[in-house]
Amino acid sequence: MFYEDLSEYDYRDEDAFTDRESGFYALWYRPAYTRLNIGWLEAGKPYSTGTVPTVVVEKLKAVQEVQWMNVCLGVHECDLCPAGEAPEGNGEVRIPGGPGFAYAAPFLITHYVTAHGYRPPQAFMDAVLAVDLGVRTVARRPFSLGSGGRGTHVGVEASEAHVRSQSRIEATVTGPWKT
Numbered sequence: 001m002f003y004e005d006l007s008e009y010d011y012r013d014e015d016a017f018t019d020r021e022s023g024f025y026a027l028w029y030r031p032a033y034t035r036l037n038i039g040w041l042e043a044g045k046p047y048s049t050g051t052v053p054t055v056v057v058e059k060l061k062a063v064q065e066v067q068w069m070n071v072c073l074g075v076h077e078c079d080l081c082p083a084g085e086a087p088e089g090n091g092e093v094r095i096p097g098g099p100g101f102a103y104a105a106p107f108l109i110t111h112y113v114t115a116h117g118y119r120p121p122q123a124f125m126d127a128v129l130a131v132d133l134g135v136r137t138v139a140r141r142p143f144s145l146g147s148g149g150r151g152t153h154v155g156v157e158a159s160e161a162h163v164r165s166q167s168r169i170e171a172t173v174t175g176p177w178k179t
């Protein structure tokens, strides 16, 4: 899957957030914020390379630890790696960009940086560094994306978010794959 950096994300209309701590529910919502693609690399497509500060990679990994976005889309394999050695990533990551927009990157972005020399746009790296992991909702719940992590709500309000409460336990019990 290839998208040019900073193009508008239109892969799917909705974002799905899974609460990682309980693991019991997911929220689907139609984001009011614009999503800009970052790091959707594909074999044969050129991408920018260069040095990325370690602190950026570490911060990205820290966000990925607490945020589960769109994990329902399934596993995405790195196709820049030789077959059989390619790591897989599940889901995406959202980084608050500024008022009204967020960056949308695949989970594998950290692998692309460390293994393939990918260098995301500077604005994205600045945004990663600006995420305040101390503000749990900003990192964990992209629908309450703040401006620079300072808690100003610019994203989806409750009236716009349509919440389809979904219990993983129920899904396991009633899903056709469990017959």
Ligand SMILES: [Zn+2]
Pocket: 078, 079, 080, 081, 086, 087, 111, 115, 116
């Ligand atoms: Zn790879």
